Amino acid sequence: MRTGNRYGGNDNKEGVMESRSMNVFFRIILKMGIAIICMSCFCAPVYYFTDSYYLPKFYLFVIGASFFLISLFLIEPKEGIVECLSDYLSQIYIIFIIMAECECAYIMTKILIYGRSLIGEFGTFDNPAGLALTLSIAISMIITLLFKTNKWRIKFLLYVGSIPVVSILLITNSRTGLICLALNVIILFWFLIHRFLNYRTFCKVFFLLIAAVLFLSVVSYVTSIKSDSTIGRRFILEQSFSMIEKHPIVGYGSNGFQSEYMLQQAKFFRENPNSIYENNADEVRYPMNEFVYIWINYGIGGLLLLVSVFLFPLILFLCKKGIMIQKSLFLLIPVLLFSFFSYPFHYQSSWLVLLLVYSPIILLISKKISISFNSRICSVFLVEILFILYLSVDIYHEYQWGMAEKLSFRGYHQEALSKYGSLHEYFHGNRFFLYSYAMAAFMSGDMQTAHRVISECGQYWNGYARELLSGDICLYMNEYEEASGHFNEAHFMCPVRFAPLEGLYKVYDLTDNDFKKDSIAKLIATKYVKVESNDVERIKETCK
DSSP, X not given: OHHHHHHHHHHHHHHHHHHHHHHHHHHHHHHHHHHHHHXXXXXXXXXXXXXXXXXXXHHHHHHHHHHHHHHHHHOOOSSOHHHHHHHHHHHHHHHHHHHHHHHHHHHHHHHHHHOOOTTOOOTTSSSHHHHHXXXXXXXXXXXXXXXXXXXXXXXXXXXXXXXXXXXXXXXXXXXXXXXXXXXXXXXXXXHHHHHHSTTOHHHHHHHHHHHHHHHHHHHHHHHHSSHHHHHHHHHHHHHHHHHHHHSTTTOSOTTHHHHHHHHHHHHHHHHSTTOTTTTTOOOOSOOSOHHHHHHHHHHHHHHHHHHXXXXXXXXXXXXXXXXXXXXXXTTHHHHHHHHHHSOGGGSHHHHHHXXXXXXXXXXXXXXXXXXXXXXXXXXXXHHHHHHHHHHHHHHHHHHHHHHHHHHHHTTOHHHHHHHHHHHTTTTTTOXXXXXXXXXXXXXXXXXXXXXXXXXXXXXXXXXXHHHHHXXXXXXXXXXXXXXXXXXXXXXXXXXXXXXXXXXHHHHHHHTTOHHHHHHHHHHHHHOOOSSOOHHHHHHHHHOO
């Protein structure tokens, strides 16, 4: 017995020590993943890529998320899964809030040096809506931590930390951000009343009435400001639902909105000249509603899947099945609100929320699967190697595309076209790459290549910019009838724009069609100018 205990005991000790050291290693990797994820949401633009705002954030996020999920999959928590995740969620909240404070400090510094932006502050994001969404999530995290803690020092720090976040949110000029802020304030005050005035029903009813009035006032205010934008959004939704009526079940495919929407808009203005929407219509690449966008692309199945993404955690919470889900459920509110008025899944902060909500579910399922630790290590190692290889290849090609675009802008056309040609196979279905390639070929004077590539682009995207470039290419190739068709389509897509009319003027001038040329000249002279610019003045001066 002694001999067995001695040898068996040593083996057990070595196994325990090895398990502990592996756990420590994976906890370090997990914390690295947490830090990278939070950094990715606020990453500054990197101008080596064509999409300098989105791609750096995307790459950092997928790296951090892979570290986070893999480490959770491999860690064997001593204190239990719920306690382990609770600790890590709090860490993510704190790091994310600190990063939000840094973003606010950066924007405040920028305002002090350069002054305020007219369109609203956007910081390290490509759009004020992205900043507003991320700050709204940060405010929701602050309120969640206020619910959890009973320490007054921490509460004081959280209240003080919320001041710059709320201040910057207000100057983003985001209407959805304002609605989110009002809702967060109502939830915070309801929590305070529930805690301190738990048995006073009158106070609760009075607060609910005040909250309803406040919320309706904010909604009324945000719908009254930026009236042109509100009218434009209503028009986009009307045309989007017209598209849905034609294919409600199966949708139009993964690029359905990009390939079909502007054609629908052109059809509307062709059939409804002098419409009230004419001066508000512009190039549209997104319907400003996540549910509509998914429905158009993937049909009713895609819509139901997106709805279930929001409903499933709520159902688990109401059924008291998701102990950990309730800690992150509150964060879904900003994502849900922005899904009705914007495109939140373009930003990594929304994916972070989904990761926080669904990681407990994924982890609990994975722990129930009986796989040995060594098998887990091997499978994770293989997946990580393949993932790193794929990501490296994608980063390399995106970088090369950015270099090709820079070469074209600097006038090194042959070198640029050579790079574009070598990248064409990798990016063959990417509408942005194909448009960029066609533009580079057009700038170099290679009209045959430009025409071939812009025609290929039409399989994935039919938009105002593509029609305008197609018209210019055909004009230089002396294909006047085809050029006229493209310029006409561009004109009906965006009736408020002057460039398509200039293209038609050139076509009629080169074909000696004086009657139509004079008609276009009169239309240009009397046309409503939405935004004064040097280009508009040049076109009015040229087309007389």
